[in-house]
Amino acid sequence: MTLQEDVELLRNIPLFAKIEPSKLKLLAFTAQRLTYNAGDSLFHQGDEGDSAYIIVDGDADVLVDSPTGPITVATVGKNDFVGEIAILCDVPRTATITAKTTLTTMRISKELFFQLVCQFPQMSIEIMRELARRLEVTTRQLQEALSKAEAAR
Amino acid sequence: MERSVFKFIYNYSKTQQFFILLITAISLPFYYVSLDIPKKIVNGALDPGSKSYLGPLEFFGVEIVQLDRLPLLFTLAGIFLVLVVINGGFKYYINVYRGKLGERMLRRLRYLLYGRILRFPLAYFRKVSQGELIPMITAEIEPLGGFIGDAFALPALQGGLLVTALIFIMAQDWIMGVAAIAFYPVQMYVIPKLQFRVNMLGKERVREVRKLSERIGETVSGVQEIHANDTSKFELADFSYRLGRIYDIRYQIYRKKFFMKFLNNFLNQLTPFLFFSIGGYLVIGGSLSLGALVAVLAAYKDLAPPWKELLNYYQRQADASIKYEQVVSQFDPSGIRPAEQFEADVDRPEPLSGELAAANLSLTDDDVKVVDAMSFTVGLDERVAVVGAGSSGKEELLMLLARLIDPTGGRVTVGGRESRELPEAVTGRRMAFVAANTHLISASLGDNLFYGLKHRPLRDAEYNEEDAAERTAALAESAASGNTPDDVFADWIDYESAGVEPGASLVAAGIRALGLAEMIDDCYQLGLRGTIDPEKRADVAERILQARAALRNRLAEPELANLVEQFDVERYNDNATVAENLLFGTPVGDAFDLDHLADNPHVRSVLDGCGLVEDLLRAGHEVASTMVELFSDLPPDHEFFEQFSFISADDLPEYKELLGRVDKDSLDALNDEDRHRLLSLPFMLIPARHRLDVIDEPMQARLLEARAAFAETLPDGLRGAVEFFDAERYNAASTLQDNILFGKLAYGQAQAEARIGGLISEVIDDLGLRDTVIEVGLDFEVGIAGGRLSSAQRQKLAIARAVLKRPDMLIISEATATLDGATQNKIMANLLEEFKGRALIWALHRPSAASQFDRVIVLRAGRIVEQGEFGELDQPDSHLTELIAAE
Structure with missing residues (x-):
């Protein structure tokens, strides 16, 4: 995999679509490509977060601890961006991400991420959009869960 | 120690000093004859008019009859040559002998001073810094070496020459003689006065220079505080102020010194003036012959150098005396421990038995009662926790019990014997003490671990014939300077203390001790990063190669295959640099x-x-x-x-x-x-x-x-x-880990390092290599004061060292405070188990841990407020409960 291919790959991700190519190249150059076997975890809920990950290839489960054990709340795949909450809000990891298949990621350090966000407002908007979407999904799920609970009562 | 430098010189070198005097005396006749020969050549052999010397010639009573001038000339020239050689030989011999004597005395002095540092009471180290002590022993006394060889011989010789020349002048004419020494009284009065002031300045200068080195020492040890507080400007200003002080003093010394020189020269030049005026007056008046005046002037030429030498000597001795006295006074603190405490050689001290008792034990520091009338007993089979707040005096109490400091009141007895009276051979071997901050020596981890076993040389070192002769000579020389006869290269390890057969390997005992201190893993990791010499440790290299092969087999498994790209001479390694x-x-x-x-x-x-x-x-x-x-x-x-x-x-x-x-x-x-x-x-x-x-x-x-x-x-x-990569050979320049890996970790494999670490660990365990790797870890150099280890590792190493010598009583002063909680608990459990039936006294920084001990002593403000079993003390409103609540 060459640097140029990595740049192409990043360009296809909505989050980075508007960023100029030379910055994407820097991102690709300083990001670390990491491959995980199925079953390996990128990070665990509660860990300190120092980086975010772009999924280049493969699928991964997003798991959240619950009293009855971990439950899968979502599945992420190619071109998804994960792990950004911990570095945005300086909180411990809010979920565990475990590879479902062989998983290739690009690891972006906190410093690089912040630098990009500062330089490219477009990226901030993309991130907001993504977060808002997730919030919307979560809210919907919560409503469903509450109404189910209501019905069960 | 001797208070004055002359006393010191006389006490330790009177025979040698007398010998130098004797040799000097013997050399003088030869010197005078050699001065006489030129005259004989000129007057006897060369002057055709003079026949007087063509008669019999005598040298030391041997009659040499010569008939011709030419053979006479050659004989005389030959004798002159021989005398030159003899004189040179004397000079060479005396100089070497003086140098040797000076160096020996210097060596003795340094040894004595260092020996006294080892006997200083610990409290004294708060008053005198390393920065002061080091220059005293190294630089300050250095000039003494040169002076010592001259101390008696020089004034004797130069004084003799002076008196001889003076007598000669007096014999020619007493008025001339008086004129020659007319200014001596003035010089003898003025010079000491001036010298005294120079001496005072010299003393002050020494003090200032000491303070300067102290400042440098402080800067070096506290450099991070300087950066953290941005005080480098301030430090520079302070340093410059001190340099300025030294400059001022030096400048004053120069002025006084050179004024003295000027005065001396002036007075010395004034004497010829008297000769010419008074002598000329006498010659013109007819009461003195011209020949006599010329002879007196010639004699005066011989008079000036010895006088100058003597004055010079006077200044040097003043300087040496000050230096000596100033240094020695610093090495005699009150409360210095008696030498016998260290000398008393107990071959194998009896195990301590009975109980440890403190009676009315007190320690006062600057009028503060740090330890205030404590009385208690601890059985030597009891494990006791000492708890208290930071200023409760627990640290000082433990140091008193370990006999590291002496009480100012009351006493500690061990098995009925007062601990103050015990030789260090007993306290340092049968007791062990671990402080909250351990200082390691700059050597290997193993050297530090086994440091606690090196009390006395127990078995002679083995040398080949040549080295043996050299060592014997070196030890004889050591004894000649009053140094120790002990050979530092002998085997000092007290194997029996560690429970090992003499000469057997200490590694197993060391590993056991490291295990109790939970340091095995650290040592294993250091071992993996260590190197060995495959020629000396062929067996280890061989087994590492086995591990390499085993790892290669493991890496053939599909899910591991991507972790490492191994070296292959036929293939380009994508995970290595082009250079590699x-x-x-x-x-x-x-x-x-x-x-x-x-x-x-x-x-x-x-x-x-x-x-x-x-x-x-x-x-x-x-x-x-x-x-x-x-x-x-x-x-x-x-x-x-x-x-x-x-x-x-x-x-x-x-x-x-x-x-x-x-x-x-x-x-x-x-x-x-x-x-x-x-x-x-x-x-x-x-x-x-x-x-x-x-x-x-x-x-x-x-x-x-x-x-x-x-x-x-x-x-x-x-x-x-370059040490090439070769799949079949051990690479001496690489670490054990790189030798086992024989390749590069692949980039982009998640947690590759941890997984490979785990794999290597498995391989090593399969081959039973773990202890070998740990042994290599023992060779790790810990750096200055153990700086290459973490503070937790230093503490663990100190605990392992204390355990290794199997003491009857282990005293631990908050030694695990810097460790993480889990490790602390493990070490405490290990030691409580290990010291069942022996004494373990532990000052805890977490009072709740006291529940695991047989007994608890609770301190507050230097006093014992509670003691007993944890269960008894763990009551509402007890001091112990209060301390635990505040934890």
Whole structure:
């Protein structure tokens, strides 16, 4: 995999679509490509977060601890961006991400991420959009869960 | 110690001093005869008019009859030559002897002073700093060595010469004699007065210089505080002030010293004036012959040098006396421990038995009662926790119990014997003490671990014949200077203390102790990062190669295959730099330093031979373009430069300019400097990591050719500069881990390092190699004061050391406070188990841990407020409960 291919790959991700190519190249150059076997975890809920990950290839489960054990709340795949909450809000990891298949990621350090966000407002908007979407999904799920609970009562 | 330098010199070297005097006396007749010979040659052999010397010649009663002038001349010249040799020989012998004597005395003095440092009460080290003590023993007393050889001989000799010359003058004419010494009383009165003031200034200067070294010492040890508080300007100002003080004093000394010199010279020159005026008056008046005046003037020439020497000597002795007294006074603190405490040689001290008792034990420091009338007893089979707040005096109490400090009141007894009376051979072997902050010696981890076993030389070192003779001579010399007869190279290890057969390996005992201190893992990791000499440790190298093979087998498993790219002489390693690929080995020394490989002439010639230079230049051009593209917009201090860029922020503009001048196709037009710049870049490339795709497959193939050519054509002189990778051979320049791995960790494999670490660990355990690796870890150099270990590791090592000598009583003063909670608990559990039936006294920084001990002593403000079993004390409103609640 060459640097140029990595740049192409990043360009296809909505989050980075508007960023100029030379910055994407820097991102690709300083990001670390990491491959995980199925079953390996990128990070665990509660860990300190120092980086975010772009999924280049493969699928991964997003798991959240619950009293009855971990439950899968979502599945992420190619071109998804994960792990950004911990570095945005300086909180411990809010979920565990475990590879479902062989998983290739690009690891972006906190410093690089912040630098990009500062330089490219477009990226901030993309991130907001993504977060808002997730919030919307979560809210919907919560409503469903509450109404189910209501019905069960 | 002797209060005055002369007393010191006399006490330890009177025989030698007398010997020097004797030899000097014997040498004098030869000297005088040699002065006489020229006259005989001139008057006897050369002067045709004079027949008087053609008679019998006598030398030391031997009659030499000569008839002719020529043989006489040659005989006299021959005798002169012989005398020159004899005089030179005397001078040489006396100088060497004086030098030897001075050095021996200096050695003795240094040894005595150092010995006294070892006897200082600990409290004294709060008043006198390392920065003061070091220059005292090293630099300050150095000039004494030169003085000691002259101390008696010089005044005797020069005094003798002076008196002789004086008597000669007096015999010629007493008035002349009086004139010659007319100014001596003035000099003898004025010079000491001036010298006294110089001495005072000298003393002050010594004090100031000591303070200066103290400041430097403080700066070195407290440098992080300086940076953390931005006080370097202040420190510089302070330092400059001190330098200024020294300058002022020195300047005053110079002025006084040179004034003295001026005065001396002036008075010495004044004497000829008297000779000429008074003598001339007498000659003209007819009461003195001209010949006598000339003779007196000649004699006066002999008078001046000894007088000058004597005055000079007077100044030197004043200087030496001050230095000596000033140094010695610092080495005699009150409360210095008696030498017998250290000398008393108990071959195998009896185990301590009975109980440890403190009676009315007190320690006052600057009027503060740190330990206030404590009385208690501890059975030597009890494990006791001491708890209390920070200022409760628990640390001092424990140091009192360990006999590291002496109480100011009351006493400690062990098995009925007062601990103050016990020799250190008992307290230092049957007791062990671990402080909250352990100082390690700058040696290997193993040396530190076994340090607690080195009390006395127990078995002679084994030398070959030549070395043995040398060591015997060295030890005899040591004894001649009043130094120790103990051989530092002997086997000092007290194996029995560690429970090991004498001469057997200590490793097992060491590993056990490290295990109790939970330091095995640290030591294992250090071992993996350590190197061995495969010739000395062929067995270890052999087994590491087995581990390499075993790891290779494991890595053949599909899910592990991607973790490591192993070295293969036939294949290009994508996870290694171009430099590593080319060298295909570990550099030894600087010749093939991987960062500057492109500069090496042999490398350049190999690259030329393989036609790689142009390719690498092109690659360099591409790397440079990419770097300029990526990093140009970043601020120069951005961390990415250090982490990722091939070109530093400072060099980036130069490369930018270079790229502007040349394009990719006209690289042959580059000048040498630019070629050099570009050529160095691709050597750092790691294809798998950088993904720049400039080292394509054909180029890799040619780099492999270059790799082979490099090894084949390596000049003999550089054979030792690289240790090639060879699947079948142990690589002496690499660490154990790299030898087992024999390859590079693959980039992009998640947690590759941890997984490989686990794999290596499994392989090592399968082969039963763990202890061997730990043993290699014992060779790890811990650095100055153990600086290369973490503070937790230092503490664990200290605990292991204390456990290793199997003391009857182990005293621990909050030694685990810097460790993480889990490790603390483990170590405490280990030691509580280990010391069942022995005494363990532990000052805890977490009072709740006291529940695991047999008994608890609770301190508050220097007093014992509670003692008993934990269960009894663990009541509402007890001090213990309060302490636990505050934890």
